Amino acid sequence: MPKVPINTPIMDKEEAEVVQKIMSERYFTDQSYEGGKYVREFEAALESYLSVKHVVAVSSGTAALIAALYAAKIEPGDEVILPSLTFVATANAVKAVGARPVFADIDNFYTIDTKEIRKKINKRVKAIMPVHLYGHVANMDEILEIAEEYNITVIEDAAQSLGSSFKGKMSGTLSKMGCFSFYPGKVMTTGEGGAVATNDDELADSLRKIRNHGFDNKGNIDGFGLNLRMPQINAAIGTVQLKRLPQFLIAREKNAFTYLKYLIDLSDKITLPPIREGAKYNWYLFTILHPNRQKAIEALKNAEIDARVYYDPPVHKTPAYNYGGPLPKTEMISKTTLSLPVNPLVNEDIIQKVTEILKESLN
Ligand SMILES: Cc1ncc(COP(=O)(O)O)c(C=O)c1O
Numbered sequence: 001m002p003k004v005p006i007n008t009p010i011m012d013k014e015e016a017e018v019v020q021k022i023m024s025e026r027y028f029t030d031q032s033y034e035g036g037k038y039v040r041e042f043e044a045a046l047e048s049y050l051s052v053k054h055v056v057a058v059s060s061g062t063a064a065l066i067a068a069l070y071a072a073k074i075e076p077g078d079e080v081i082l083p084s085l086t087f088v089a090t091a092n093a094v095k096a097v098g099a100r101p102v103f104a105d106i107d108n109f110y111t112i113d114t115k116e117i118r119k120k121i122n123k124r125v126k127a128i129m130p131v132h133l134y135g136h137v138a139n140m141d142e143i144l145e146i147a148e149e150y151n152i153t154v155i156e157d158a159a160q161s162l163g164s165s166f167k168g169k170m171s172g173t174l175s176k177m178g179c180f181s182f183y184p185g186k187v188m189t190t191g192e193g194g195a196v197a198t199n200d201d202e203l204a205d206s207l208r209k210i211r212n213h214g215f216d217n218k219g220n221i222d223g224f225g226l227n228l229r230m231p232q233i234n235a236a237i238g239t240v241q242l243k244r245l246p247q248f249l250i251a252r253e254k255n256a257f258t259y260l261k262y263l264i265d266l267s268d269k270i271t272l273p274p275i276r277e278g279a280k281y282n283w284y285l286f287t288i289l290h291p292n293r294q295k296a297i298e299a300l301k302n303a304e305i306d307a308r309v310y311y312d313p314p315v316h317k318t319p320a321y322n323y324g325g326p327l328p329k330t331e332m333i334s335k336t337t338l339s340l341p342v343n344p345l346v347n348e349d350i351i352q353k354v355t356e357i358l359k360e361s362l363n
Pocket residue numbers: 060061062063086087089090131157159160180181182183193194
């Protein structure tokens with residue numbers, strides 16, 4: 001691992017202790033509708049953090065997206081509008097329920113462009129999945145307006161944006177359902193894991209059934225479902241991590257503002273992260289546009305600093321899709337985007353070093 005990873009789990013004694021405790025209890029999973037003791041504790045903690053009525057924890061962010069799509073009754077023959085500049089899981093989840101992903105271009109904040117959504121609307125479109133990429137919150141006011149106009153469900157892919165907010169409301173709670181990931185590279189982790197947040201009682205009930213092979217709260221099979229359960233150990237780690245999340249996010253924000261201070265001098269050559277009015281980012285990534293990023297990546301690598309490209313190719317140019325272009329802005333950004341480490345292990349010295357290297361890479 002490089003000395004400065006792009007993102008890495010930050011765990012302590014308390015996480016190790018809960019793992020040991022549950023190992024000794026031999027309580028690994030729970031097939032109850034509610035999800036079991038540690039899962040329910042984690043869900044309740046997330047409900048409180050997000051100020052949302054229901055959280056249903058599942059086995060991954062991908063599982064969260066699939067569960068949400070099933071709960072929204074998205075079926076073969078339906079279309080779902082989503083950005084192409086995203087992790088391929090967003091589109092794969094749509095494909096997994098048998099629907100067709102329809103790719104829309106992005107706006108100046110690297111999130112789905114609402115004007116482009118309008119161009120893709122037709123009778124088959126049943127859902128819009130905005131992605132809060134890099135922790136940048138999408139243009140939710142306009143997305144919700146379009147959804148209402150055409151009676152379409154909005155499902156947020158908030159896998160990268162836990163802790164980001166828009167006009168004081170947490171990302172992932174701005175629409176019908178929001179999907180989170182707790183993969184180890186995220187702002188907090190459960191190992192593998194995910195969750196769906198919703199304020200809708202009926203959807204929460206559907207999600208709980210879909211998580212566990214369709215079993216309802218009386219133990220009867222009431223429809224389709226899968227095993228999307230979150231293990232108890234993962235949930236217990238999550239409860240500890242969630243307590244630490246506010247501190248993690250303060251450190252990330254401090255680092256992001258330090259970057260902005262240092263990199264402002266280079267802003268005629270690189271593009272700094274655009275911040276949407278009303279939005280507060282979790283700074284999952286600090287993403288710039290760099291005209292010659294390969295040179296920067298190599299030099300950073302030599303200094304053991306991990307910088308990454310998210311995402312090239314964009315999803316519509318990957319083999320499982322390979323349709324839906326041209327998406328000019330997506331294609332242009334995917335060729336210049338470069339994410340710098342902004343995680344809580346980064347400090348001002350590292351940011352200074354990154355700045356020097358970027359400066360040289362622009363010569
Ligand atoms: C935007 C986005 N959507 C979905 C996922 C899928 O989450 P997971 O890896 O937990 O399945 C991820 C993360 O990996 C992601 O970044």
